[in-house]
Amino acid sequence: MFVRRIAVIGSGYVGLTTGACLASLGHRVVCADVDERKVARLSGGEVPILEPGLPDLVAQGLAAGRLKFVVGAAAAVADAEVVFLCVPTPMGAGGAADLSAVEAVAAEVHALLPAGCVVVNKSTVPVGTAARTAQLLGRPDVAVVSNPEFLREGSAVEDFLNPDRIVVGCDAQDAAERVAALYARLGAPTVLTDAASAEMVKYAANCFLAMKLSYVNAIAELCERFGADVLDVTEGIGYDRRIGQAFLQPGPGWGGSCLPKDTHALLQVCAAADFDFSLLQASLDTNTHQQHRMVAKVRDAVGGSLAGQRIGLLGLTFKAGTDDLRDSPALTVAALLAAEGADLIGYDPGVPAAVPGMTDDLQVTDDPLKVASGAAALVVLTEWPEFRLLDWGQLAELVQRRVVIDTRNLLDADVLRRVGFEVRGIGRRATRALTTF
Numbered sequence: 001m002f003v004r005r006i007a008v009i010g011s012g013y014v015g016l017t018t019g020a021c022l023a024s025l026g027h028r029v030v031c032a033d034v035d036e037r038k039v040a041r042l043s044g045g046e047v048p049i050l051e052p053g054l055p056d057l058v059a060q061g062l063a064a065g066r067l068k069f070v071v072g073a074a075a076a077v078a079d080a081e082v083v084f085l086c087v088p089t090p091m092g093a094g095g096a097a098d099l100s101a102v103e104a105v106a107a108e109v110h111a112l113l114p115a116g117c118v119v120v121n122k123s124t125v126p127v128g129t130a131a132r133t134a135q136l137l138g139r140p141d142v143a144v145v146s147n148p149e150f151l152r153e154g155s156a157v158e159d160f161l162n163p164d165r166i167v168v169g170c171d172a173q174d175a176a177e178r179v180a181a182l183y184a185r186l187g188a189p190t191v192l193t194d195a196a197s198a199e200m201v202k203y204a205a206n207c208f209l210a211m212k213l214s215y216v217n218a219i220a221e222l223c224e225r226f227g228a229d230v231l232d233v234t235e236g237i238g239y240d241r242r243i244g245q246a247f248l249q250p251g252p253g254w255g256g257s258c259l260p261k262d263t264h265a266l267l268q269v270c271a272a273a274d275f276d277f278s279l280l281q282a283s284l285d286t287n288t289h290q291q292h293r294m295v296a297k298v299r300d301a302v303g304g305s306l307a308g309q310r311i312g313l314l315g316l317t318f319k320a321g322t323d324d325l326r327d328s329p330a331l332t333v334a335a336l337l338a339a340e341g342a343d344l345i346g347y348d349p350g351v352p353a354a355v356p357g358m359t360d361d362l363q364v365t366d367d368p369l370k371v372a373s374g375a376a377a378l379v380v381l382t383e384w385p386e387f388r389l390l391d392w393g394q395l396a397e398l399v400q401r402r403v404v405i406d407t408r409n410l411l412d413a414d415v416l417r418r419v420g421f422e423v424r425g426i427g428r429r430a431t432r433a434l435t436t437f
């Protein structure tokens, strides 16, 4: 395997994972960030995000001298053969991707890039951005490659090192092959294509996942109406290999820093291209409906009005295993509950205290017992496994009303029923014995 000198611009969630994993594959990696404090912490082996396996990889990379952190893109690219752009592309005005960070880096490094190096875009960017980046760089000797990431927060290292596929797109085949070779040790299926197709793969994948989740959330609602059980239904369809078991769990709506951003961004470019992607729009609308439906379930459980009711929330992050609150459906549901006058207290194992961006109407505690104290209902919003292991007998003594709305179908309803709780899940059949033959 060729060992390459790699620069990674942006040491956030994607950049840091990419840098540490590429170093673990043997490459020499310099990660850059604009945040001096973050660079100092990372240089000392301190990883600022909750991501299993990442601290170990960073420590190993630092100790082996294969991983380094520097302030500013200019300091990183000097002798790089491959430069990864891993800067944020947040949702800008009207839902379109905001590319100002990509543009700023291009402006900063265009004159500093070593002759013949390859620039790789890992950020999720609209189709055409590789071509636009090449234009901004104005360096005919530097190829721009699209190599989208498919990492999930909470399992990013595992996803990087055991990918389902590697996608590399460039209009110059040799540059695409050079980037694909960086991952050779992983032995993953590799799709070599043009830049526009690689950029499209990322949107097509995330939007498909969003659609799949909205579909299953709608099926869960239908199950409730018709007395079917969504767990059996998803098991039944998931064995079909064309469908698969993954990404079939209903929830309070899908969220996070990627799926909402990418669905909005694709819809935005569709609108600009006069293309009516009604299937994708419907997925987004279904998601909004799902969040409102969760509120209706809570309202219903407390007798019809949320005004002045103490509601205890279990889980605030957008999924378990992360401390990330960005676009968390739990917080959207919380804001909707607060808007109807509910008095909210929340607990999340990944969020020990209130942090900026959280709704002001939500008190955060590090003690699940406080969440239960005097609650008219408890609501599970994130699928943290530890919620199953709470002392439900003790919680039953503390709540005002023994009802749990389990928007993740996480809890063992039998355990809770034994201590007097009523459990209302998503798409679950009311308990009744099945006929046996």
Ligand code: UGA
Residues within 6 Å of the ligand: 124, 149, 150, 151, 152, 153, 154, 206, 209, 213, 246, 247, 248, 249, 250, 251, 252, 253, 254, 255, 256, 257, 258, 259, 318, 319, 320, 329
């Ligand atoms: C997502 C994609 O899964 C990654 O492949 C992609 O690389 C990443 O976006 C990105 O673009 O960077 P992530 O945002 O970490 O990853 O989160 P997911 O695991 O996809 O979960 C998204 C949302 O769907 C969460 O709110 C989660 O709770 C929800 N979900 C997921 C369900 O409600 N049910 C499921 O069965 C699975």
